Amino acid sequence: MFLTAKWIKCRKSNNWFFCFLFLFTAGNLLAQKTTQVKDVTGAAYIAGDVSPNQAHAQALNDAKTNALKAAGIGEQIKSYQLLFTSQEKNDYSQFFSSDIQSEIQGSVQSYEIKSERIYCKSEFEIVSEITIDASVIKYDSKPDISFDANIEGIKSVYNNDDKLNFSLRATQNAYLTIFNITDKDAFMLYPNTYEKQIMVKALDMYNFPLAKIDYTLHTDMKQQETNRLIFVFTKTAIPFIKMDKDQVTTHENIFSWIYSIMPDQRKVEYLTLTIQK
Numbered sequence: 420m421f422l423t424a425k426w427i428k429c430r431k432s433n434n435w436f437f438c439f440l441f442l443f444t445a446g447n448l449l450a451q452k453t454t455q456v457k458d459v460t461g462a463a464y465i466a467g468d469v470s471p472n473q474a475h476a477q478a479l480n481d482a483k484t485n486a487l488k489a490a491g492i493g494e495q496i497k498s499y500q501l502l503f504t505s506q507e508k509n510d511y512s513q514f515f516s517s518d519i520q521s522e523i524q525g526s527v528q529s530y531e532i533k534s535e536r537i538y539c540k541s542e543f544e545i546v547s548e549i550t551i552d553a554s555v556i557k558y559d560s561k562p563d564i565s566f567d568a569n570i571e572g573i574k575s576v577y578n579n580d581d582k583l584n585f586s587l588r589a590t591q592n593a594y595l596t597i598f599n600i601t602d603k604d605a606f607m608l609y610p611n612t613y614e615k616q617i618m619v620k621a622l623d624m625y626n627f628p629l630a631k632i633d634y635t636l637h638t639d640m641k642q643q644e645t646n647r648l649i650f651v652f653t654k655t656a657i658p659f660i661k662m663d664k665d666q667v668t669t670h671e672n673i674f675s676w677i678y679s680i681m682p683d684q685r686k687v688e689y690l691t692l693t694i695q696k
Contacts, residue, residue, distance in 0.1 A: 452557040453555065454490040454557060455555075456490050459486045459489050459550065460485065460551075461548070461549050474546075475535070475549070479532075483530065486527050486551065486555055487525055487526075490525060524558045527556075528553075528554045529554045530552065535548065563684075568589040572584055572585035573585045575692055575693065576695060577693070577694050577695070579638055579696050582633050585626075587627070588622055589652050593652040593654060594616055594652070594656045595651070596651045596659055597609040597651070599646055599648055599649070600649070600670050605667070605668050605672075606662065607659055609627070613628075616656065619652070636692075638694040641696070642696060644693070645693050649689055650687065651687050652686040657680060659673075
């Protein structure tokens with residue numbers, strides 16, 4: 420697991436504050452066009468190194484892509500794939516996330532699985548099939564190519580209990596949110612109990628951690644653990660609230676939040692690292 424200093428268990432809460440966060444996020448979603456599509460099917464083969472669980476994830480991703488097409492968003496779907504490299508006994512292998520986020524001029528904001536099955540298509544072909552209903556966002560804008568960011572100081576491999584430090588800058592004033600998806604879970608790294616969210620001023624360099632704390636890289640796994648860091652820069656402060664008191668969430672909540680933000684209002688950077696024993 421990738422950890423900051425231990426989270427404070429007791430936090431002050433304010434119901435009015437959380438109502439404001441909810442309305443702020445809802446307003447951001449309502450500013451975009453949504454289309455409902457029903458009974459969209461995706462499929463994947465269970466074969467070779469592809470397990471039933473992996474095929475299930477691939478079939479779901481295929482259904483999401485087909486939902487975008489059904490909503491009339493376009494044929495040329497750009498797939499966001501987190502591609503990882505790790506080392507085990509000097510044998511390098513590449514890993515990719517089970518959730519491929521597809522986006523062109525829209526994204527799948529939410530979905531409901533209506534049915535799923537595994538069947539034999541032929542004597543040698545086993546198929547995992549999923550049918551979903553989905554809510555698809557249609558974007559009214561395109562990415563702002565002048566809105567960019569640069570992150571430095573993150574290595575590809577760390578030893579257990581090493582400290583993580585990095586620096587970054589953005590081309591425009593921005594608000595930063597950092598997520599981490601590990602082999603076991605997902606959570607929001609920044610802002611946190613010790614580091615409040617600040618506006619990153621254009622072209623200024625910021626060194627993290629901002630506060631006098633350590634980002635300690637620790638894993639309880641026997642061999643190694645892959646961490647996927649997601650840096651989300653937004654032009655306005657857009658709070659992420661779908662997490663528990665320890666800031667633990669899911670990768671689906673993370674990507675759903677990211678793609679609820681208009682393309683010209685965000686810049687997303689993906690970096691990966693491996694913690695080895």
